[in-house]
Amino acid sequence: MTTEILSLAKYLASSRSEFTLLEMNQYLSRKYEEKDLHAVLKPHFYDLDLFCSADYKCTKLVKGPLPSDEGIISELEEFFKNPELPLSMEKLIEAYIERSCGKNWHKGETATQIRENIVKQKEEYWKGEGKGKEKVKVKGESRYPMIRVISYLLYHFPVYFCQYQYLLLELFKGGVLMNKMSIVDVGSGPGTITLSTLDFLRKLQDIYSRNKMDVKLNIRIGSIEHELENIRCYRELTSGFLLSGNANILNSNITIDESVHSPVETAPVPGDVDLMIFSNVLAELRSLPHERADVVERIASVSKNPTLIIIEPADLDNSKALRVSQHALIKKGFNVYSPCSFIWGRLCSGINCWSFQEPGNIKVPGFMEKIADTEDSYRYLNTDMKFSSVILRKDRLTKHAYRAKGKIMALSNLKKHIKKHINVAVSVMSGNLGDEKTFVSKICDGTASFPCYAVMPVYHMSENNRALIDAGYGDIIEISGTLVRENVEQSSFNLFITRNTIVNIVG
Missing domain, CATH: 3.40.50.150 (Vaccinia Virus protein VP39)
Known part of the structure; x- marks a missing residue:
């Protein structure tokens, strides 16, 4: 059954842009319900380059990038302003926990064991050891074999x-x-x-x-x-x-x-x-x-x-x-x-x-x-x-194709220009590492062997330099007129941003 149906589907997929599953009965040795044909072919749709809709119409799928115009991106980004698990996912997980540990999993001895395991798993996580992995069970550790998965x-x-x-x-x-x-x-x-x-x-x-x-x-x-x-x-x-x-x-x-x-x-x-x-x-x-x-x-x-x-x-x-x-x-x-x-x-x-x-x-x-x-x-x-x-x-494709040009200095040369104003082009490689009074961002251009930071006191913030805050992780910015300072204690360099420093997002 499967071989005959699959062979026919391969032929139709190679010779037509679309067909219905019902049409297949014209060529098969016996007739099948559409839902039965769909069940047989479903695991093979990917290899057949076929999309089969809910009304059992199969369409040849030509591989290509997903449409991503500005309007679609803007709507999608709305989801990321308030990130959360979808309610259906919450319900699935809680139902799974209930089946594993009982309805009162969050109370009494069960909850105590789960909390102890969460703390233990956090310690392993920072050592690079944890991920819901089921380790060798220690005698008396827990009567729930899934305790580590539940904790994760x-x-x-x-x-x-x-x-x-x-x-x-x-x-x-x-x-x-x-x-x-x-x-x-x-x-x-x-x-x-x-x-x-x-x-x-x-x-x-x-x-x-x-x-x-x-x-x-x-x-x-x-x-x-x-x-x-x-x-x-x-x-x-x-x-x-x-x-x-x-x-x-x-x-x-x-x-x-x-x-x-x-x-x-x-x-x-x-x-x-x-x-x-x-x-x-x-x-x-x-x-x-x-x-x-x-x-x-x-x-x-x-x-x-x-x-x-x-x-x-x-x-x-x-x-x-x-x-x-x-x-x-x-x-x-x-x-x-x-x-x-x-x-x-x-x-x-x-x-x-x-x-x-x-x-x-x-x-x-x-x-x-x-x-x-x-x-x-x-x-x-x-x-x-x-x-x-x-x-x-593997194909040399990169998010940003920008290359330094004009009067731009590589960060590897900062030691020669301490207390001087320079222009640089850098990637923003962190969020704010400072506090509410001073904005600090890790920056990199791929040339320095020491840490570099852009430092901007809030009182120096202006329309000229606000792009430093607006830039996203990995974005490239050009900074014009920044003061080079060395932090000897931390073996690093700071680029001091004043209200007169110009920052632009590029690339």
Whole structure:
């Protein structure tokens, strides 16, 4: 049955721009209900380059960038002004926790054990060890085998879910996201990245629909995960989200492959992949940062031109380690799409670089409020989005193609111009590191071996220099008439911004 139907579908897909499933009965050895034909073909729509609508009309899908005009981007950005989990996702997670730990999971002994595990997991996280992983169970530690996964869902999941969509937004605005994509979630845990991707596509399709735009999507998502408890959770949450009426993704064929059960280091290499995500997984490996690049390169080795996203914690050690891994991948033939821009056309060393994105806070989901309803509630509330990341490609495509020109000085020459006014072009590589009185932003142009900061007292803020505050993470700015100061104690340099300094966003 399957072979005959699939062979016919392949023929029709190659010879027609569209056909209905009902038409297939003209050529098959027996007649089938449309829903039965759809069920047989659904796992193959991606490979057949077909989109099949709810009325069983199949259309040949030509791969191309998702429409991303200014109006669509503006509507999409509205979602990011108040980041939060969708209600359907909140309900799914809480229902999963109830099935695992009972309806009173947030009370009594159960809540105490979960809170203790959250604290333990936070400590592991900052050491690069935690991600909902089911470690060897210590006798008497907990009567709930899923305690670590539950703790992860309650504490880490909401922030990871929301912050990843900022990177998808960046790719969307750059025309990198396609209507047909193969995606692999590497080290998926209980499905945070996959679920975040599905929700992003749901938001996008809702906007297309409101604007009367017929944009068809054909998406296949695979995953690699070592822990069986995470795989079970991944399967339940992803299927539940897709079946949820409130999470319906319009005009989309979504295929979720069965997770590959394997350590990341030895996992089978997936086929040609468009988007590959390593979210908080490389830091968990028992290898040096530059050796982690070998793991990434191997998994991406079959893909012709993948977009790779690597996300790690924003603390000093993990952020620095990410840049070392990034530099090693550049040596292996990858190029940085963002956040780094090599303004002078030469690469940095990747050493001692601490850079992170800080989009803001998310709304506290209901289940997090429940577990935090205790003394020292702050221990169990996690709303601050703050992470280090890099997006890599193989085709030299970059977010910014800007190169320094004119009377611009490289940051590597600052030591020769202490107490002088100069002009520079730099990338903004942090949010505000200062306070309400002084705005401080980490800056880089790829040439300096020491940290550099743009420093602007609030009383010096003017229309001339406000672009320093308006610039987003990774944006390139030109600064004209800034004073060079050396911070000997911190082995760094500050570029002092006054009301007469001119700052423009470029690139």
